[in-house]
Amino acid sequence: MSRETAVKSHPLDPLLRADRLPHIWCPGCGLGSIMACLSSAIAASSIPAEKHVIVSGIGCTGRVAGYMKLDSFHTTHGRAIPFATGLKLANPELEVTVVSGDGDLFAIGGNHFIHAARRNIDINVVCVNNFNYGMTGGQAGPTTPVGARTSTTPQGATEPTFNLPLLAATLGAVFVARWTSLHVRQLEKAMSRVMEKDGFSFIEVLSPCPVGFGKSNDIGDGLDEMSMYRRNGVVSHDADLTEAGIDMKHDSPIVLGNFRDVERPALGVRQ
Amino acid sequence: MPRGQVFVIPERCKGCRFCIEFCPEDVLTESEGMNAKGYHYAVVAEGKEDACVDCRFCRLVCPEFAIYTEEVQ
Ligand SMILES: Cc1ncc(C[n+]2csc(CCOP(=O)(O)OP(=O)(O)O)c2C)c(N)n1
Ligand code: SF4
Ligand SMILES: [Mg+2]
Numbered sequence: 521m522s523r524e525t526a527v528k529s530h531p532l533d534p535l536l537r538a539d540r541l542p543h544i545w546c547p548g549c550g551l552g553s554i555m556a557c558l559s560s561a562i563a564a565s566s567i568p569a570e571k572h573v574i575v576s577g578i579g580c581t582g583r584v585a586g587y588m589k590l591d592s593f594h595t596t597h598g599r600a601i602p603f604a605t606g607l608k609l610a611n612p613e614l615e616v617t618v619v620s621g622d623g624d625l626f627a628i629g630g631n632h633f634i635h636a637a638r639r640n641i642d643i644n645v646v647c648v649n650n651f652n653y654g655m656t657g658g659q660a661g662p663t664t665p666v667g668a669r670t671s672t673t674p675q676g677a678t679e680p681t682f683n684l685p686l687l688a689a690t691l692g693a694v695f696v697a698r699w700t701s702l703h704v705r706q707l708e709k710a711m712s713r714v715m716e717k718d719g720f721s722f723i724e725v726l727s728p729c730p731v732g733f734g735k736s737n738d739i740g741d742g743l744d745e746m747s748m749y750r751r752n753g754v755v756s757h758d759a760d761l762t763e764a765g766i767d768m769k770h771d772s773p774i775v776l777g778n779f780r781d782v783e784r785p786a787l788g789v790r791q
Numbered sequence: 792m793p794r795g796q797v798f799v800i801p802e803r804c805k806g807c808r809f810c811i812e813f814c815p816e817d818v819l820t821e822s823e824g825m826n827a828k829g830y831h832y833a834v835v836a837e838g839k840e841d842a843c844v845d846c847r848f849c850r851l852v853c854p855e856f857a858i859y860t861e862e863v864q
Contacts, residue, residue: 523797523835523840524797524798524834526798527800529800530800530803541855541856542803548807553809553851553853553854555854556851556852556854556856701854702813704852705848743807743808
């Protein structure tokens, strides 16, 4: 066998706007890994690519919609879920997946999340949680861990944070998972699962933002944060979600898993 | 155990080292030369020519769609 072979294209390129690669995400950002899992899950899905739709809000994560060669929508800040709800109700044949940031989905867009989960609208929501507003310069948001330094919390954040899997489960989401941009096999599988499942599914993906978050929190580059996920990630599908909050300050365990997979009457399901 | 061939797209790499660090078989290392943007991209390490098992981990973890493998018979 030989060493590596240099080529010009990638097997997932047909699902990407490959002419826009390399993308704008920073070296060491985890967003591209998550988009690779998403593309892979779509490629493997029994639903044809023409029926898959990606909806994003605004932020670095929001750029995912622009890089996927599908019917994809880059909506206004915080409004990815209501946009996706409208798409799904108007055309239940579509497989609608929202990919957006922690700030977009849980700060400005928080109310949409709670009502979509309550209604159990048949969409998938993937939240890339990089613990800050990456695109606008690393401000603190509702998932910034207590003690973390950001551009708006130079002395360390003090506000309590959302525990996103607990929130989603409490609101009635039928599928709830948390993975990281290192746990790519598990993430790809979880994405495949939600694409075949009816109802409101939620996947939180922890992801390095070396520029906006890592640098000011002694995590260094993306590789260091990925190593932290490997060191501290504990897979526990049956975890007590009330204990699954993220506390990076003490380098404590990060609970990962597919926590919930249940059935509940859903809105907007294909007949 | 399947055997894999590694394919790389040097110009897409931004040198994050995710694939190099986390390849379960330690197949990869940094190139000696650089791509046009100045990054050392991933290559198969010396002595690891037969070590890839086509597990697809690098293909999924690479944020740049710059590496993949294929099974060889
Ligand atoms: C109505 C409105 N308010 C504020 C902004 C500025 N803004 C752009 S992206 C963003 C936050 C992005 O954070 P997040 O959703 O976590 O995405 P990330 O960049 O971290 O992936 C903000 C506040 C905006 N574009 N529109
Ligand atoms: S600012 Fe953060 S989230 Fe945005 S591309 Fe850079 S590393 Fe990724
Ligand atoms: Mg964010």
